[in-house]
Ligand SMILES: NC(=O)c1ccc[n+]([C@@H]2O[C@H](COP(=O)([O-])OP(=O)(O)OC[C@H]3O[C@@H](n4cnc5c(N)ncnc54)[C@H](O)[C@@H]3O)[C@@H](O)[C@H]2O)c1
């Protein structure tokens with residue numbers, strides 16, 4: 001039995017994929033895996049048994065990914081599973097920024113008397129807006145969300161310019177050829193009436209939207225941020241909204257300092273909150289976790305390399321190790337010393353860390369234990385597991 005500790009509301013469609021004879025949920029203090037959405041776990045101590053964390057969603061800034069790597073814990077996310085939901089929300093944000101619909105709705109609620117139609121026709125002029133068609137949208141980050149947004153905005157008859165120096169080949173193929181690709185940040189900021197930002201927050205991007213960035217934007221432009229609040233330098237943004245450099249800020253992330261600002265429209269982190277996205281994220285996260293726990297194969301990890309090899313031998317040893325010379329040599333020497341035949345061995349690295357999969361035939365459990373104990377003693381080995389083929 002493997003125990004998985006869950007946090008946040010994880011859709012049952014995914015949880016139901018965990019067979020009752022193989023998995024328990026929240027039953028021990030030493031789970032093998034964590035499954036969560038936005039729960040912040042930076043201060044959480046991880047038990048020795050913990051081998052993986054799955055984020056049912058895209059952003060992993062709520063997880064101490066570097067510490068997980070150091071502790072040999074594989075972190076997964078669910079790329080693209082909520083992208084359509086966020087894209088639709090951004091389009092709502094674009095429309096609400098262009099047309100003061102919500103102010104009109106609130107105004108209407110306050111009307112009294114029987115002559116509602118007359119009052120509406122007389123008062124509606126205060127809520128006139130502008131159309132998106134013909135305006136320029138700049139999309140920063142052409143990943144799962146940005147690429148969908150860029151293509152759909154083009155179909156809304158906007159001129160679209162995208163910027164992503166690291167765009168993957170896979171997503172690049174999905175972007176309409178009508179979306180112009182900017183060569184520099186300056187190029188995307190200079191001409192856009194609306195800028196929508198879709199990049200992860202990390203050590204390189206925290207504070208990405210600062211005075212310098214804002215100064216490169218077109219006067220009176222609208223900024224949309226459905227990515228993360230840490231991307232924004234709040235003081236610089238508020239100053240630009242106060243002095244009219246920017247006309248609006250539309251965001252999925254509430255901040256106390258933003259309350260009451262009439263140029264800021266905040267949503268309560270609703271981008272991924274659709275039934276469809278919640279189900280897709282939950283199913284993808286559970287399937288990824290199960291695949292890792294049951295075969296040792298890694299897909300959709302944010303800190304370890306992809307390894308996807310069929311488990312055909314009786315046993316598989318998986319080793320999370322530092323990416324240092326002679327690791328494979330040392331591991332194979334231990335197996336050779338104990339006359340354990342290797343059916344298949346694969347080692348892949350990612351940055352400072354690596355993952356090794358070794359398939360072996362059936363051997364005595366005491367011998368296997370001895371081998372594992374010795375492998376664990378190699379300097380740079382962070383975690384080992386033995387998986388039995390079912
Ligand atoms: N509001 C929500 O509910 C919600 C939901 C999903 C994702 N998000 C946020 O949106 C972010 C993007 O999500 P996604 O699914 O599109 O992720 P993604 O990984 O598919 O795309 C991110 C893209 O940003 C690009 N990028 C990285 N650094 C960049 C930089 N400095 N300049 C330009 N481009 C850069 C990458 O190359 C990649 O193509 C997530 O990291 C998360 O923080 C928010």
Ligand SMILES: O=C(O)CC[C@@H](O)C(=O)O
Pocket residue numbers: 037038056057058059060082269272273
């Ligand atoms: O789980 C959520 O509701 C939000 C998820 C979102 O912020 C993400 O990064 O995927």
